[in-house]
Amino acid sequence: MSEDQKKPFRPKREAGNRNERSESPRPDWETRVQIPVNPNRAKSPVIPPEIQAEELPLAIRVQLKTLTEENAERVARHLTMVGLLIDDDPELAHRHAMAAVARAGRIGLVHEFAGVTAYNTGDFSLALRELLTHRRISGSNDQIALIADSERGMGRPEKALELGRSVDRAKLQPQQRVDLAIALSGARLDMGQSDLALAELEIPELNPSKVFEYTVPLFRAYAECLRELKRDTDAKKWDDLAARAEKQFEDKQKPDSEFFDVIEEIEIPKLSDKPKNDGQANDGEKKRPSLEEIRKSRNTYGGDGAQGGSRVGPGNTQSGQNKGGGRGKFGGNRGR
Secondary structure: OOHHHHOOOOOOOOOOOOOOOOOOOOOHHHHHHOOOOOOOOOOOOOOOOOOOHHHOOHHHHHHHOOOOHHHHHHHHHHHHHHHHHOOOOHHHHHHHHHHHHHHOOOOHHHHHHHHHHHHHHOOHHHHHHHHHHHHHHHOOOOOHHHHHHHHHHOOOHHHHHHHHHOOOHHHOOHHHHHHHHHHHHHHHHHOOOHHHHHHHOOOOOOOOOOOOHHHHHHHHHHHHHHHHOOOHHHHHHHHHHHHHHHHHHHHHHOOOOOOOOOOOOOOOOOOOOOOOOOOOOOOOOOOOOOHHHHHHHOOOOOOOOOOOOOOOOOEOOOOOOOOOOOEOOOOEEOOO
């Protein structure tokens, strides 16, 4: 038997263009794994090309190493935009955080960003969901104060107290312990328990001889509780102490001299289906600040807190009246 006769029989293929798709229906397994297209899905916000992933701190970027290189870079750029916009445009910052969640939903860090930005926009239900997801994935209690305060924002102070009691405060960092104490004190005030609200604030960090930047809101919260108890004289003492400490920290952060550099401004592009007109913007349209102006206005990832600075930046959203205050890990100012 010849070699040709030993080869298995193969039917002869008809000549044609192999690039043409077959008219036969796709197999069932291909249909099952196909991701359906959602036309109502919100588009990701535009990132200026000047924003690079390297601007995100290395300690945050390393947590994205399980993603593909291209996806990790995109997520890092979205998170960088969160840090730049959290003060001036919290709504847009939240959109960038949710775009990062859509690309890296299995990483707890992006849920932390999304939870903090949702808190700053006043969406306490979404903030609670995202922060609990971050806690479940990472096992971290770093954002326990925001979780408790989000429960307050939803009108559930009892649940906030229950969450606060579920963690060991001795294992928290000083700033986190201060934030949690203020949130729980606010929950007590919501329930009309002024005496217990004052007791919640009596922690080791309430020490006038050792003042840190993160203890200034603690002093102010303590003064408010004293006013609720009609102890106005004592309240004024703590208010004065907080004011002197705050002024001291502000003077310390002022540079000895200022230098000005001529740089190119970066405009944050708006997502639009229509091309941008070449003419000037309408008089009634609010102009966004440039990224360089935002960078000059503050140190995006800096800070003198116990954690060495915030990841996102300060915010000032309140979940309600008589709200617990303090600077969280992300710099959230929960003013009373």
